[in-house]
Amino acid sequence: MSWLACYLFCSGLLLLHKDVACEEYQNVDSTMKRQDVVVLKCAYPQMSKMIQLSWVKNIEGVKHKIAVYNPSRGEHIFPLYNQSVTFLSTSISGDIQLRATAAEEGSYQCSINTFLEGVLLKQFAVINPDTFKAKFAKGQAADTQVLLVPDNSMTLSCGYLDGDKVVQLTWQRVTEEEISMIANFTQSQSFIGYDYRRRIQTDYMPHQNISLTIQNVTTNDVGMYSCHVVTSNGKWTKLFDVSVEGEQSDVPPRIHATSQVLVEGQSDPSKAVTDITMFLIIGAVAFGSLVLVISVVIVICVKRRKKRKRNKKQFKKGIAERNYQRRANPNSYAAPDIYDRANSRAAGYQEESIYANL
Incomplete structure (x- = not known):
């Protein structure tokens, strides 16, 4: 694009x-201020297969090799920069750390040979802080x-x-x-x-x-x-x-x-405020509905518990009244179960005529 x-x-x-x-450094990808330590980021895009990555320094039109990284063979730093240049921990990205002095000011270049995209170049300029x-x-x-x-x-x-x-x-x-x-x-x-x-x-x-x-x-x-x-x-x-x-x-x-x-x-800030307001309203309605449901359930449970207690109390009271009536008059109609049992025993002993041939 x-x-x-x-x-x-x-x-x-x-x-x-x-x-x-044409201004100096106007077409340099990155212009760095010289410090005790300078990090140059090559930023391998990882969209193609890397064949080899290399760093060079341009001194009066002559390219001096600094370091090379190969995915299969690892990294190598050339003797002239062995004490001042190191690859960062993630060397596959191609980033290096440069312990800079006044002698390290100048133009640097990172080149990446890739399959499909070819050679990718990134230009750096390290300049005096002033x-x-x-x-x-x-x-x-x-x-x-x-x-x-x-x-x-x-x-x-x-x-x-x-x-x-x-x-x-x-x-x-x-x-x-x-x-x-x-x-x-x-x-x-x-x-x-x-x-x-x-x-x-x-x-x-x-x-x-x-x-x-x-x-x-x-x-x-x-x-x-x-x-x-x-x-x-x-x-x-x-x-x-x-x-x-x-x-x-x-x-x-x-x-x-x-x-x-x-x-x-x-997003538009006013729209964000509206969304937050709607979220709070919906949350309040949902919370109120939940509280209402819990309240209804609690009321129903309390009523059922009271009803069970009331029925149990009435049942015990009825049993006590029947026992009292039985003790007061066993043959009374107030105790129909006792009376019925007495009548049933009497009915079982009715006299019958017996005939005998002598």
């Missing part, structure tokens, strides 16, 4: 001027606050052209230690950063808004994003402070939080 977007973008850049000044600070001013306030939602898409709107002719368009992501090139479009070239080639979509039409969409964002995409536009009538730069929802950002935005840009795929 990124190459299709690039083609569409470049087809719309027929208005670009020919003479565009140069890094001067070139990319830190602490500059953001124009817009953006909240990303992991696993969704994020759209950044740079501004409207209003009929101006575009000379150059550059998207970058800036953190305290690294500047990642997302895309750089001119008339002569179209460059998309290594880490964004499968994830971005650019939108550019005359007299319309310039925007960038990054797909499948994660928490690793947090940072300051810059959109730099050079037109025939001037230039402007717009900064976006991207953070995860619920986390505080260290960079103060220039606009109030109520003017936040909604990330594509992010």
Whole structure:
């Protein structure tokens, strides 16, 4: 999708001027600030079979081998860098750790030979901290606050052209230690950063808004994003402070939080409040219904228990009254069972005539 977007973008850049000044490192995938320890992430995409991964350093146009990793033979670091370079624990990703000094400033390249996709290249530049600070001013306030939602898409709107002719368009992501090139479009070239080639979509039409969409964002995409536009009538730069929802950002935005840009795929806050209200109402109704059912069951059980006790008490009372009547007058009709037994015995002894022949 990124190459299709690039083609569409470049087809719309027929208005670009020919003479565009090339800035240093403008087509480097990642510009790093030199520190005691620098981590260079090659980021093997794992969409094709890796044949071999290698690191080199460019010194005055000459490539010096640093390290090699082969899936079947393991890793190897060349003697010149044996003390300053190490593979990280997950060496299949190709990331290395560089214990940097002033001598380690320069240009680095990670190349991955893969089956089907061929050779994948990622360019790095390790520069002096003062140069890094001067070139990319830190602490500059953001124009817009953006909240990303992991696993969704994020759209950044740079501004409207209003009929101006575009000379150059550059998207970058800036953190305290690294500047990642997302895309750089001119008339002569179209460059998309290594880490964004499968994830971005650019939108550019005359007299319309310039925007960038990054797909499948994660928490690793947090940072300051810059959109730099050079037109025939001037230039402007717009900064976006991207953070995860619920986390505080260290960079103060220039606009109030109520003017936040909604990330594509992010739900509307008013809708979220409505959903929460509905959830609370449904929960209250369900809880009330449960309490009512339990109350009815308890009342029925109590009534049945009282009825059983009452019937048992009446039964015992009836037995006691019959026993008392029997003891008072055994032949009384009040004790019909005794009277009936007496009559039945008397009826059994009736006299009958007996005839005898002598």
